[in-house]
Amino acid sequence: MLLSARWPAIFKQYFRTRGFLTKTSILCLLFQTLHAYEPYHAKVAANSTVVNISAPNLVDLNRELKAASLAEIIPGYTPTTAIAFGIDLRGLKAITFFPANSTTLFVEIPDAAITETFTGATRDESLTLFKEFIKEGASLEKLLRAYCRHSPIDPIAGNPTSLMSLMAESDYLLGQLSPFNGCDCRFNTQPVRHQFQAGLDLSRATVKKFDSTQLTFPLRYSYSPCNTWAFIVDAPLQYIRNGGASSLVGSLGIGWRLPLTSNWSLTSIARVGSGGSLDLCTSGSFVSVGAVSSSHYKISHFVLSINNYAGYVSSANLWLTGVNFNYHLHNVAIKNGISIFSCNGLMLCDRAFHIGAEIKDTYFAGSKLFIRHYDEFALNVTTTHINRCLAFDCLTTQLAYQFGEKGFKGYRLNFIYQF
Numbered sequence: 001m002l003l004s005a006r007w008p009a010i011f012k013q014y015f016r017t018r019g020f021l022t023k024t025s026i027l028c029l030l031f032q033t034l035h036a037y038e039p040y041h042a043k044v045a046a047n048s049t050v051v052n053i054s055a056p057n058l059v060d061l062n063r064e065l066k067a068a069s070l071a072e073i074i075p076g077y078t079p080t081t082a083i084a085f086g087i088d089l090r091g092l093k094a095i096t097f098f099p100a101n102s103t104t105l106f107v108e109i110p111d112a113a114i115t116e117t118f119t120g121a122t123r124d125e126s127l128t129l130f131k132e133f134i135k136e137g138a139s140l141e142k143l144l145r146a147y148c149r150h151s152p153i154d155p156i157a158g159n160p161t162s163l164m165s166l167m168a169e170s171d172y173l174l175g176q177l178s179p180f181n182g183c184d185c186r187f188n189t190q191p192v193r194h195q196f197q198a199g200l201d202l203s204r205a206t207v208k209k210f211d212s213t214q215l216t217f218p219l220r221y222s223y224s225p226c227n228t229w230a231f232i233v234d235a236p237l238q239y240i241r242n243g244g245a246s247s248l249v250g251s252l253g254i255g256w257r258l259p260l261t262s263n264w265s266l267t268s269i270a271r272v273g274s275g276g277s278l279d280l281c282t283s284g285s286f287v288s289v290g291a292v293s294s295s296h297y298k299i300s301h302f303v304l305s306i307n308n309y310a311g312y313v314s315s316a317n318l319w320l321t322g323v324n325f326n327y328h329l330h331n332v333a334i335k336n337g338i339s340i341f342s343c344n345g346l347m348l349c350d351r352a353f354h355i356g357a358e359i360k361d362t363y364f365a366g367s368k369l370f371i372r373h374y375d376e377f378a379l380n381v382t383t384t385h386i387n388r389c390l391a392f393d394c395l396t397t398q399l400a401y402q403f404g405e406k407g408f409k410g411y412r413l414n415f416i417y418q419f
Contacts, residue, residue: 374404
């Protein structure tokens with residue numbers, strides 16, 4: 001119990017009526033049946049009435065909880081009525097209330113170890129003080145750490161749709177610059193000296209009644225003068241939509257791929273990433289270093305590839321409007337995958353189509369996260385010579401299914417064009 005020693009006396013003073021205590025207990029239980037997809041929700045209890053409020057951001061939620069709005073949905077409500085709010089801050093629970101005849105808002109956020117009071121001239125001012133506290137209060141570090149541990153949809157860390165996961169996935173993909181790696185008996189990093197990659201990745205994920213839609217734009221350039229070692233610049237950008245809330249994250253990675261044998265290469269990567277959301281009141285930045293091992297084994301007309309990635313990722317200071325959005329996270333990302341790809345394509349309409357399948361496992365060790373472990377299974381089809389004026393180009397279409405802890409499920413449709 002996080003309430004300080006003085007709080008029991010406050011409860012006795014303001015909540016003498018049995019009816020209000022009963023409603024407050026019911027309010028806490030109602031969190032178990034909250035079924036809405038917006039990031040912010042509130043269960044409001046007053047005058048024997050319980051109502052639900054949903055909003056895409058804190059500004060809208062604050063407006064819906066003001067006296068004028070409450071008077072419209074709760075019969076008999078006045079600015080002196082005792083009222084309790086069970087607020088869901090995108091997965092982080094806050095128990096708040098106004099005692100009768102008081103403008104002081106009492107707040108407890110158990111998962112963040114926060115207990116505060118906010119007193120304005122009116123209840124509306126107190127709610128505004130609470131909103132500003134959530135956005136950039138003195139306890140912001142506690143809130144950020146609580147978000148990555150308890151929020152299914154934090155855009156920066158803690159789940160497979162966050163910036164941290166995007167950075168690890170982007171590093172892992174640098175292990176194989178061409179889908180045809182391993183089809184040749186000699187080592188071949190990439191088929192052309194200057195290789196570019198662009199694409200579109202559309203994914204949808206659900207967990208704990210929250211949903212996320214991600215639109216990712218992978219961008220990559222690799223330089224290999226003799227088709228052996230390669231210098232790589234990778235800059236994916238991702239747009240995330242959670243209900244009515246929007247987030248934007250991205251990273252920049254620099255890699256160096258070195259062949260160790262005719263079928264084995266090692267790629268070292270350094271990356272920095274940043275992102276944020278005005279709607280979700282958060283921002284963050286990470287730096288990471290890692291390496292991915294990629295080995296290929298020719299089996300008849302197929303190539304079996306084994307990719308293993310390990311990287312260290314740490315949050316960094318990010319100062320915005322005088323506030324430091326540092327999550328204070330230190331994690332080791334581990335990704336292991338195995339794939340099979342057909343070197344001889346199926347001819348259709350004078351064009352070769354190559355099929356492939358992949359399964360990979362992801363785990364984050366270190367600081368506690370909402371989802372540490374998840375897996376992915378994917379099927380893909382690759383065709384070459386889209387533009388016959390180019391020496392080499394190929395288009396890969398991939399359909400993937402993701403699943404993991406806490407009931408996480410996701411689907412991805414990915415288009416990658418290389419030339």
